[in-house]
Amino acid sequence: MNSNAIDTPADSAGPRVALALAAVYLIWGSTYLGIRFALEGGFTPFLLGGIRFTVAGGLMFAFLRWRGMRMPTPAQWRNAAALGVLLMLLGNGMVNLAEQSVSSGMAAVAVASAPLWMGVFSALRGEHPARMEWVGLGIGFLGVLWLNADSSLTASKTGMVALLVATLAWSFGSIWSRGRDLAPPAMNAAAQMLCGGIAMLATGLLLGERIHALPTPHALGAFAYLVVFGSWFGFSAYIWLLHHVRPALATSYAYVNPAIAVALGAWLAHERFGAHELLAMGVILLGVVAITVAKATKAKAR
Numbered sequence: 001m002n003s004n005a006i007d008t009p010a011d012s013a014g015p016r017v018a019l020a021l022a023a024v025y026l027i028w029g030s031t032y033l034g035i036r037f038a039l040e041g042g043f044t045p046f047l048l049g050g051i052r053f054t055v056a057g058g059l060m061f062a063f064l065r066w067r068g069m070r071m072p073t074p075a076q077w078r079n080a081a082a083l084g085v086l087l088m089l090l091g092n093g094m095v096n097l098a099e100q101s102v103s104s105g106m107a108a109v110a111v112a113s114a115p116l117w118m119g120v121f122s123a124l125r126g127e128h129p130a131r132m133e134w135v136g137l138g139i140g141f142l143g144v145l146w147l148n149a150d151s152s153l154t155a156s157k158t159g160m161v162a163l164l165v166a167t168l169a170w171s172f173g174s175i176w177s178r179g180r181d182l183a184p185p186a187m188n189a190a191a192q193m194l195c196g197g198i199a200m201l202a203t204g205l206l207l208g209e210r211i212h213a214l215p216t217p218h219a220l221g222a223f224a225y226l227v228v229f230g231s232w233f234g235f236s237a238y239i240w241l242l243h244h245v246r247p248a249l250a251t252s253y254a255y256v257n258p259a260i261a262v263a264l265g266a267w268l269a270h271e272r273f274g275a276h277e278l279l280a281m282g283v284i285l286l287g288v289v290a291i292t293v294a295k296a297t298k299a300k301a302r
């Protein structure tokens with residue numbers, strides 16, 4: 001998707017960019033806590049994501065068609081389905097699964113390593129990182145190892161593995177999408193959510209997940225927040241940023257969301273983190289910042 005971005009001076013064009021960045025930082029950072037509240041109130045991991053993305057994607061798809069946007073081609077639907085499985089089913093679904101036993105802030109910290117894996121997958125595609133990017137990768141992976149060694153994350157083996165799968169799937173899907181035949185950004189997002197949501201519903205039902213009673217009002221409020229703000233407003237702001245600012249700025253949410261998630265988890269859910277987790281998070285984010293700066297420098301040099 002970054003290939004659609006335009007390197008323009010709009011990075012500093014005022015309040016619209018600041019507002020869009022605030023939406024991506026705050027909304028996406030808060031979705032981890034929204035997932036936790038929804039799970040605690042009666043939703044199950046894959047049915048939560050399945051209902052969320054089917055509703056969000058279906059309504060967005062209907063709205064775009066009503067506005068006259070063309071249907072994706074069969075090839076675009078196939079690519080959207082593949083990305084829906086990678087990003088929604090395996091990416092978001094595994095985060096939901098992990099948050100049954102891992103705090104929302106810890107989940108966000110683990111997922112913050114995604115840019116590191118993206119660097120690895122890019123290298124495997126022949127896009128060799130610059131020296132500073134290798135430095136960032138090394139620093140970031142040290143942080144990942146530190147986080148997974150003797151921290152509260154090790155108390156949940158299932159959560160730890162689920163977060164690793166989620167991060168790998170999201171990273172691979174993001175790199176795999178480059179150069180693919182995809183619908184325009186808004187329609188592509190709707191198609192991905194719709195395909196991914198259906199895949200999550202099918203997976204949840206096959207795994208025996210059932211919602212036996214109406215979720216609590218608290219959980220329903222969290223679910224509505226995930227659909228409206230997480231899937232519509234947050235993603236729409238991200239798409240807008242990709243078309244108006246440099247990719248490095250648009251993807252800077254990767255090292256801001258964890259801090260937001262940790263702060264909200266401590267404030268609203270009384271989640272607590274030791275020095276081990278906080279220092280490991282700092283090392284991971286330092287690596288991600290180094291990679292982002294290196295990519296921005298390389299793009300400017302081009």
